[in-house]
Amino acid sequence: MISEKMKYMVANGSAIRAMFEEGNRLIKLYGAENVFDFSLGNPNVPAPESVKSALIEIVEETDPIVLHGYTSNSGYADVREAVAESLNKRFGTNFAGKNIIMTVGAAGGLNVILKTLLNPEDEVLTFAPYFVEYRSYVANFGGKLIEVSPNAPTFQPKLDEFEQKITPKTKAVIVNTPNNPTGVVYSEDTIQKMAAILEAKQKEYGTEIYLISDEPYRELVYDGVEVPYLTKYYDNTIVGYSYSKSLSLPGERIGYLVIPDEVTDSELVVAAATVANRVLGFVNAPTLQQKLVAKCLYEETDLTYYNRNREALYGGLKECGFECIKPEGAFYLFVKSPVANEKEFCEAGKKYNILMVPGSSFACPGYVRLAYCVSYETIMNSLPKFKELAKEYF
Amino acid sequence: MISEKMKYMVANGSAIRAMFEEGNRLIKLYGAENVFDFSLGNPNVPAPESVKSALIEIVEETDPIVLHGYTSNSGYADVREAVAESLNKRFGTNFAGKNIIMTVGAAGGLNVILKTLLNPEDEVLTFAPYFVEYRSYVANFGGKLIEVSPNAPTFQPKLDEFEQKITPKTKAVIVNTPNNPTGVVYSEDTIQKMAAILEAKQKEYGTEIYLISDEPYRELVYDGVEVPYLTKYYDNTIVGYSYSKSLSLPGERIGYLVIPDEVTDSELVVAAATVANRVLGFVNAPTLQQKLVAKCLYEETDLTYYNRNREALYGGLKECGFECIKPEGAFYLFVKSPVANEKEFCEAGKKYNILMVPGSSFACPGYVRLAYCVSYETIMNSLPKFKELAKEYF
Numbered sequence: 001m002i003s004e005k006m007k008y009m010v011a012n013g014s015a016i017r018a019m020f021e022e023g024n025r026l027i028k029l030y031g032a033e034n035v036f037d038f039s040l041g042n043p044n045v046p047a048p049e050s051v052k053s054a055l056i057e058i059v060e061e062t063d064p065i066v067l068h069g070y071t072s073n074s075g076y077a078d079v080r081e082a083v084a085e086s087l088n089k090r091f092g093t094n095f096a097g098k099n100i101i102m103t104v105g106a107a108g109g110l111n112v113i114l115k116t117l118l119n120p121e122d123e124v125l126t127f128a129p130y131f132v133e134y135r136s137y138v139a140n141f142g143g144k145l146i147e148v149s150p151n152a153p154t155f156q157p158k159l160d161e162f163e164q165k166i167t168p169k170t171k172a173v174i175v176n177t178p179n180n181p182t183g184v185v186y187s188e189d190t191i192q193k194m195a196a197i198l199e200a201k202q203k204e205y206g207t208e209i210y211l212i213s214d215e216p217y218r219e220l221v222y223d224g225v226e227v228p229y230l231t232k233y234y235d236n237t238i239v240g241y242s243y244s245k246s247l248s249l250p251g252e253r254i255g256y257l258v259i260p261d262e263v264t265d266s267e268l269v270v271a272a273a274t275v276a277n278r279v280l281g282f283v284n285a286p287t288l289q290q291k292l293v294a295k296c297l298y299e300e301t302d303l304t305y306y307n308r309n310r311e312a313l314y315g316g317l318k319e320c321g322f323e324c325i326k327p328e329g330a331f332y333l334f335v336k337s338p339v340a341n342e343k344e345f346c347e348a349g350k351k352y353n354i355l356m357v358p359g360s361s362f363a364c365p366g367y368v369r370l371a372y373c374v375s376y377e378t379i380m381n382s383l384p385k386f387k388e389l390a391k392e393y394f
Numbered sequence: 395m396i397s398e399k400m401k402y403m404v405a406n407g408s409a410i411r412a413m414f415e416e417g418n419r420l421i422k423l424y425g426a427e428n429v430f431d432f433s434l435g436n437p438n439v440p441a442p443e444s445v446k447s448a449l450i451e452i453v454e455e456t457d458p459i460v461l462h463g464y465t466s467n468s469g470y471a472d473v474r475e476a477v478a479e480s481l482n483k484r485f486g487t488n489f490a491g492k493n494i495i496m497t498v499g500a501a502g503g504l505n506v507i508l509k510t511l512l513n514p515e516d517e518v519l520t521f522a523p524y525f526v527e528y529r530s531y532v533a534n535f536g537g538k539l540i541e542v543s544p545n546a547p548t549f550q551p552k553l554d555e556f557e558q559k560i561t562p563k564t565k566a567v568i569v570n571t572p573n574n575p576t577g578v579v580y581s582e583d584t585i586q587k588m589a590a591i592l593e594a595k596q597k598e599y600g601t602e603i604y605l606i607s608d609e610p611y612r613e614l615v616y617d618g619v620e621v622p623y624l625t626k627y628y629d630n631t632i633v634g635y636s637y638s639k640s641l642s643l644p645g646e647r648i649g650y651l652v653i654p655d656e657v658t659d660s661e662l663v664v665a666a667a668t669v670a671n672r673v674l675g676f677v678n679a680p681t682l683q684q685k686l687v688a689k690c691l692y693e694e695t696d697l698t699y700y701n702r703n704r705e706a707l708y709g710g711l712k713e714c715g716f717e718c719i720k721p722e723g724a725f726y727l728f729v730k731s732p733v734a735n736e737k738e739f740c741e742a743g744k745k746y747n748i749l750m751v752p753g754s755s756f757a758c759p760g761y762v763r764l765a766y767c768v769s770y771e772t773i774m775n776s777l778p779k780f781k782e783l784a785k786e787y788f
Contacts, residue, residue, distance in 0.1 A: 287645030
């Protein structure tokens with residue numbers, strides 16, 4: 001009775017659902033402290049204390065008609081201005097409130113901008129491995145997701161293949177740096193080369209190709225690495241941001257789109273994205289959360305927690321003999337499976353109550369993703385289990 | 395550069411945007427107290443005091459990792475159970491948590507269920523006048539919105555035309571009672587007849603036809619009128635609810651879908667709607683608001699405010715000579731334009747700083763909608779202006 005597309009999606013979504021259920025089953029059997037669930041990107045770091053006090057202050061001091069009422073479909077004017085100003089301070093950009101649209105997280109923002117841009121059969125390029133939902137988001141609007149193949153072991157984008165895969169039907173490119181699932185950060189050199197390719201192809205085909213930067217992990221970087229702000233390298237860049245990870249608010253669904261003046265027909269794109277936000281049913285980003293993030297714009301994400309986890313898990317796995325690039329950002333390790341079929345490796349892990357996501361869920365078989373946004377204890381307790389698991393292979 | 399569909403929508407959305415701008419222009423010129431803006435369905439009643447205390451209590455007492463973390467795509471299990479139980483108590487239904495999906499308002503819920511159900515070219519019936527966004531929501535998934543023509547002056551649904559317009563391609567029917575823009579509540583007799591028609595057509599065509607009840611105004615009824623709970627009359631009923639009006643939280647984007655066990659393939663529909671909630675980019679309903687509404691399930695909406703407005707505006711307009719059915723619900727009056735082209739009448743109103751929405755925005759030309767969710771003062775101050783306006787016609 002449901003639609004044909006949804007039948008397919010329900011059937012194909014069952015692998016991930018099955019993993020959730022497996023986790024719950026193991027927890028019931030062995031207790032939460034004996035299950036090492038590295039499958040979920042749900043931050044284990046609580047929101048900063050200032051989030052709590054800001055929420056209470058806002059609720060106590062704001063007229064409820066303003067606080068809980070509809071805003072413009074693009075968000076509160078003061079919040080949009082505050083977001084623009086904070087970006088200008090941090091990145092030397094030159095945005096105004098009119099360049100910002102508050103969205104229901106980055107997932108909402110990506111859907112809004114894809115609805116805004118895509119005609120049926122338009123192509124959207126992305127680099128494997130990639131967040132698997134991109135495929136659904138692009139399909140929502142009749143577009144086609146075209147993959148550039150993975151570039152193991154560094155997982156920097158394959159720019160030669162990228163260039164070849166750009167066609168007159170290419171409407172957008174989605175990049176995600178720091179990357180889920182690899183943790184890799186694209187270097188400035190990479191971004192400059194990518195921008196040059198896009199400029200040349202726009203000229204060659206007489207088309208517009210929008211670079212969509214999906215940035216939920218922007219602040220999660222280690223060892224002093226810098227993440228280039230992409231609007232400075234390529235005019236037709238649109239940024240999708242989420243506070244899910246930086247303020248540990250994933251369930252609250254709050255983020256924004258940046259549509260700079262330099263984007264071709266910028267005003268029209270903003271107007272259309274505003275309409276798209278409405279007709280997709282988001283209407284406006286949750287109002288209390290809009291006010292909250294405006295108060296916490298200069299909050300620094302505490303990276304020590306994730307960094308300690310990163311060092312412990314990366315070091316532990318290398319010691320066991322596993323191969324993995326040391327991630328510079330996000331909170332994922334992308335580990336080479338010791339057997340070609342990484343699903344077998346994931347199954348083997350379950351014997352030790354270790355849950356990992358197969359790389360084929362990110363269009364990159366032969367690898368597994370471990371989300372280290374868990375407690376340090378979980379990581380330390382998992383290491384002897386990884387040692388046992390490694391003995392099966394090395 | 396934007397998509398062809400969005401070009402059309404941006405161009406066509408400009409009438410309503412122009413009205414917003416006109417309101418702001420008039421306020422700047424004449425002051426807010428001299429502008430009578432009846433164009434917006436934004437409640438002027440603040441959220442109940444208990445909303446404020448509940449929000450603070452939740453923020454103070456809940457572990458932030460739980461409070462702001464991802465939930466299942468269908469929402470917190472405890473919230474879903476609490477919602478089901480409250481419906482059972484109020485309506486004698488028999489729902490469990492598994493029948494509830496928490497959504498980003500009713501607009502989010504409608505998009506989720508339409509994504510779940512519609513194949514391209516499927517038909518969705520609705521009764522004019524109707525909330526104009528239904529057309530966009532259905533179009534989002536390639537469906538066709540088919541209108542049943544308005545039944546002036548009572549605006550009860552035309553059931554004979556409805557029956558004739560059901561085809562083997564009819565996948566769903568959207569009803570909205572209490573109704574925006576008319577304020578009309580469908581009687582139990584109407585619902586029973588509608589259910590009988592749908593049952594017969596399902597049998598005749600061997601299809602499933604889902605009745606989608608869009609209920610943001612359920613609690614806003616006057617004179618002791620009862621709004622039948624539709625799942626009790628027709629098995630394939632799905633309810634979309636929003637707390638926007640009952641708790642005055644429109645900006646917070648919180649509501650739910652009810653998918654009863656009686657719906658054909660209920661479990662599959664729930665599973666697909668859960669996936670749809672994710673892939674459309676909602677991911678989950680905002681978590682703090684989920685917890686909030688669970689605490690306020692038995693809060694009574696204060697109707698005295700809206701009822702006083704209703705009596706004052708209805709009485710005042712009748713006295714001027716305008717024709718209008720007395721609404722039993724919601725917070726709208728749907729007034730007959732004294733000239734055939736109601737846009738002319740709206741223009742004439744602007745001379746007196748009165749802003750009204752033309753009925754053609756609801757597929758019902760010849761009428762205008764007045765939203766009386768404004769301050770009582772605005773209504774009382776507008777009445778002399780309406781008197782002057784009336785003199786132009788009667």
